Amino acid sequence: MTNTKRNPIHFLLAVILLGAVLSAIPMSLGIPGSKDIVAFARTRSSVTEPAGNLTASLPLSGTAGNTASPSVSGKLHVNGSKLCDSKGQPVQLRGISTHGIGWFPEYINEECFAQLRTQWNVNVMRLAMYTAEYNGYLNGGDQNQLKALIRNGAQYAADHDMYVIIDWHILSDSNPNQHIEEACAFFDEMSKEFAGRSNVLYEICNEPNGGTTWNDIKTYASSVIGIIRKNDKDAVIIVGTPNWSQYVDEAAKDPITGYDNIMYALHFYAATHKDDLRNRMVSAVEAGLPIFVTEYGICDASGNGTIDRAEAEQWVHLMDLHDVSYVAWNLSNKSETSAILKSSCTKTRDFTEDDLSESGKWLYDMLTGKDLSPTH
Numbered sequence: 001m002t003n004t005k006r007n008p009i010h011f012l013l014a015v016i017l018l019g020a021v022l023s024a025i026p027m028s029l030g031i032p033g034s035k036d037i038v039a040f041a042r043t044r045s046s047v048t049e050p051a052g053n054l055t056a057s058l059p060l061s062g063t064a065g066n067t068a069s070p071s072v073s074g075k076l077h078v079n080g081s082k083l084c085d086s087k088g089q090p091v092q093l094r095g096i097s098t099h100g101i102g103w104f105p106e107y108i109n110e111e112c113f114a115q116l117r118t119q120w121n122v123n124v125m126r127l128a129m130y131t132a133e134y135n136g137y138l139n140g141g142d143q144n145q146l147k148a149l150i151r152n153g154a155q156y157a158a159d160h161d162m163y164v165i166i167d168w169h170i171l172s173d174s175n176p177n178q179h180i181e182e183a184c185a186f187f188d189e190m191s192k193e194f195a196g197r198s199n200v201l202y203e204i205c206n207e208p209n210g211g212t213t214w215n216d217i218k219t220y221a222s223s224v225i226g227i228i229r230k231n232d233k234d235a236v237i238i239v240g241t242p243n244w245s246q247y248v249d250e251a252a253k254d255p256i257t258g259y260d261n262i263m264y265a266l267h268f269y270a271a272t273h274k275d276d277l278r279n280r281m282v283s284a285v286e287a288g289l290p291i292f293v294t295e296y297g298i299c300d301a302s303g304n305g306t307i308d309r310a311e312a313e314q315w316v317h318l319m320d321l322h323d324v325s326y327v328a329w330n331l332s333n334k335s336e337t338s339a340i341l342k343s344s345c346t347k348t349r350d351f352t353e354d355d356l357s358e359s360g361k362w363l364y365d366m367l368t369g370k371d372l373s374p375t376h
Contacts (some may be wrong), residue, residue, distance in 0.1 A: 068093060069123055069161040075198040076163070076236050078261045078290045082323055083236070093163055093325035094367060095124035096340065097295055099332035100169065101149045102135040107331050108149050111349035113156040116331075121367045126165040126203070126294060126327045127153045131182075132173035138182055150190070158199050165238070165294060165327070166190055167203040174210035176220040176240070183220075184227045191231035202228060203294055205240040207267060214242050214250040225259050238263045238292050244301075246277060248291055252284040263292045269338075270315055271308035272301040278318055285322050293319060293326035298359055299337035303329065307337060307358055316366060328363050 068076075074086030082090040096116060098107060108127070116122040127150050130136035137146055150166055157164035168183055170176050176183065187202060194200040204224045208217050221239045228237060239256065241248050245267040256262050264284075268277055285291055298312035299305050319326050328340070335343040340360030347355060356364060 068163075070158065070163060070199040071161050075234070076201070076261075077234060078236060078263060081285050081288050081290045083263065083290065083292065083325055090323045091325075092320070092323050093124035093292075093327070095122040095126065095162070095327050096120075096331050096363070097126035097165075097167070097327050097329050098128050098153075099330040099334060099339070100128055100130040100133065100136070101153075102130060102133075102137075102141045102146055104332045104334070105145075105149050106348045108153045108156070109348055110156045110159065112331075113153075113162070114160050115349060115351065117160040117162055119368075120364060121369075122162065124163040124165065124201075124325070124327060125153060125157050126167050128167045128169045128206070128330070130169045130171065131179060133171060136169075137186070138173075138179055147189070151193070154194065154197070154200060158197070163199045163201060165201045165203050166194075167206055167294070169206040170240070171207055171209075174208065175212040175216055176205040176208055177216060180220055180223055183224055187224055188227045188231065191228040191235070194235075195232040201236045201238060203238040203240070203265065204228075206265070206295070207244040208240050208242055209244045212242055214247070214254060217242065218254070218256060221256055222258075225256070225262070229259060234261055236261045236263060238265050238294055240265045245295070246273070246280070248284040248289060249280050252287040252289040255289060263290045265294045266291050267293065267295040268315060269297045269299060269301040269303070270312040271299050271306050274311055274314075278315065281324070282318065282322065285324065291324050293324055295329045296326055297329050297338040298362055302336075303338040304336045307362070309362060312362065328359075 068085060068091035072085075073091050076091065077084055077086075079088060083093070085091045098104060101108060113125060116125070129146055129150065131138045133139060135141045137143055154164045154166070168186065173179060183204065187204065191202070204221060205217065217240065225237055228235065237259075239251070239262060241251050241264055245265040248264055248266050251264045266277075266281055281291060296315065297303060298307050298309065329338050330340065332339045333341040333343050333345045337357070338359055339357055340363055341351065341355055342357050345351070345355040353361065353364075
């Protein structure tokens with residue numbers, strides 16, 4: 001399906017001509033004068049042409065899928081395949097993931113989070129804490145410092161009316177059962193601390209891989225979910241799926257039972273994952289599985305390489321159609337395509353368009369309402 005964009009110049013000229021005619025009509029007839037119409041035209045053109053200087057950008061575009069926030073939507077829960085607000089209405093979270101907080105801690109600062117909320121329309125932040133990678137929680141990282149970063153990030157998100165995902169970011173450890181005791185201890189501490197907080201979600205295993213089966217993941221999840229539920233009775237918990245969180249169909253056939261408010265992670269990188277994974281996602285959602293895309297990029301699966309905007313826009317269209325929430329990878333200046341900042345950018349706040357990578361520019365345009373028409 002295609003959708004032709006309006007040319008904003010032609011649109012403004014037409015509006016000005018129309019305004020000249022209507023300016024002669026008395027306001028008593030209930031028809032707005034030319035000043036009102038031209039002001040509306042400026043609002044429309046500001047949505048399709050985001051400001052070059054992000055620190056002086058125009059107000060939020062207010063898309064329906066991005067109005068969810070703790071102050072408005074309250075504590076979230078799962079109903080069928082949908083993430084819902086406290087009144088039972090489906091909501092959609094759209095935001096950004098940090099890179100590993102042990103590697104890029106500097107981006108967890110209040111000014112950065114505030115800008116992402118007010119100027120990027122972000123309503124969820126994901127705090128990615130590697131486990132087995134160098135300087136990760138279980139491989140040389142300062143555990144107290146890492147937990148302090150999570151606490152700070154959760155507070156900054158709350159202060160700026162955003163949700164936050166605490167992510168146990170397994171990768172090279174492949175099977176989450178390798179460190180199940182440490183995971184249980186971590187989530188016991190975190191869920192005790194954040195119980196009752198309306199903005200906190202837990203992601204208990206980022207990307208199981210290396211032959212890890214769905215049964216392996218279910219065994220792990222049963223233990224960790226049980227620990228969290230002792231402290232936090234109804235927080236949303238997101239469970240990774242096999243093959244780097246792609247095989248959501250396996251979870252759909254045999255979902256976790258005995259607990260409410262469980263969602264299942266799907267990850268994609270648009271230049272690699274195309275119709276096959278999109279079809280897998282849709283089939284799982286239609287089967288009733290609540291999916292949360294807790295990580296995606298518009299490049300290939302390495303986090304680097306070529307950007308594929310057309311495939312990315314098809315993903316966005318489909319996720320919006322099915323009310324699937326999604327979080328982009330990643331907030332850093334790492335020298336890779338998926339980073340939203342240029343490697344030359346040394347700022348940790350007050351970003352301008354010149355600071356953004358191609359992925360960052362695409363993400364900013366998408367989150368702030370620039371038209372992303374599906375190509376077919």
